[in-house]
Amino acid sequence: MRLPACPKADQPRNTRGGMAVYRSLLFACIAILAPLNCAYAVSETTPDDQAIEFDDTMLEQELVYPDWFKLSLGDLNDDIHEAVAAGKDGIIVYFGQKRCAYCAQFIKESLGAMDIQRYLREHYDVIPVDIWGIDDIVDTDGKTYSERELSVRYKTNFTPSIVFYDSKGKPVFRLRGYYPPYKFRAALKYVVEGFYRKEKFADYLARAEPGSFFMEDNGLTERDFFSKPPYDLDRSVKPADKPLVVFFEQSDCHACELLHSGPLNKADTLAQIGRMEAVQLNMWMDTPVTTPAGVKTTAKAWAHDLDLFHVPTLIFFDENGREIMRIDSVVQYYRLWGVLDYINRKAYIEEPNYQAWRLKQRDVSPLNDDAGADDTASGTTEPDINANDSDDTGETR
Secondary structure, three states: OOOOOOOOOOOOOOOOOHHHHHHHHHHHHHHHHHHHOOHHHHOOOOHHHHHOOOOOOOOOOOOOOOOOOOOOOOEHHHHHHHHHHOOOOEEEEEEEOOOOHHHHHHHHHHOOOHHHHHHHHHHEEEEEEEOOOOOEEEOOOOOEEEHHHHHHHOOOOOOOEEEEEOOOOOEEEEEEOOOOHHHHHHHHHHHHOOHHHOOOHHHHHHOOOOOOOOOOOOOOOOOOOEOOOOEEOOOOOOOOOOOEEEEEEOOOOHHHHHHHHOHHHOHHHHHHHOOOEEEEEEOOOOOEEEOOOOOEEEHHHHHHHOOOOOOOEEEEEOOOOOEEEEEOOOOOHHHHHHHHHHHHOOHHHHOOOHHHHHOOOOOOOOOOOOOOOOOOOOOOOOOOOOOOOEOOOOOEO
């Protein structure tokens, strides 16, 4: 469980209830962090903050899997039986790419944390799948797919993506994209301890997520391309003339700052954003908003309804208010550019599955691991994962 954020000396305390909250946080900090020399109290950035700072240019050399990854026996049912026979809960299928910078960061930072590695290996065997691979593999439904087709089946829009299978072969939870150690550790415990059966990951994570106590001020990075309030995003009656992207952020968010100072500070991404309507919302604020579906709500309530658990999250809607896809994991320049290109090309009209589109787009520029792929068959049916997992259309299953 992540340690609580300690109040800073200049933290506002004269708001309604602010002094009581401040004192509560201060006492919690003293009680919990004092034995640790209050390392978190004096640090401007956490290890997780540092883990999201990297260049997502395609790797020059192919990534080598950890030696404790297990090659599939060719049938995931057999892989599960082998794992269960060894006393484990099931398997994790890791969807990756050999030159993916996000995959390298995941292996280095998240799987490189020894407590995570020990906990993961105690409960799961990890089976790697190359999303460009052509080898056949039998899924737990008994059907045979190429590695490429399997990646499309599970909508692994971003690598690394992981799918948890339980001991009976049911895929129960999916993470798409790179998450730093804290969130990945939480996801492991969420599945291992069975919380996925009774609550959404967003709700589970919110109980341990610090940082929402002092949200009276908006505190977001202001940009000229964001629309001003009031936020009437209704597209249900009259279609808009261009796509919509909603940025869900929060104050005191290192990942948000990196997004604005990095990818969103480049001319080509700004040009892509300029072709959309862009709105920025603080996911903890009661800012009035009318959603693309015409529902009057608040930013906070809408974020909860959308099961958001990562900031920043970018959600893209078409001209009629239908969600196209979302970026709800760590994102850098090339990955963001690839998604913006997909949206502005209106490629989602012919190919609503972003991963399937990527598999056909090796000619996309700028060339990188997130800007396309070779041709492959699509049309596979996406598996029913669990009622707490959200797909790219915002529907829960």
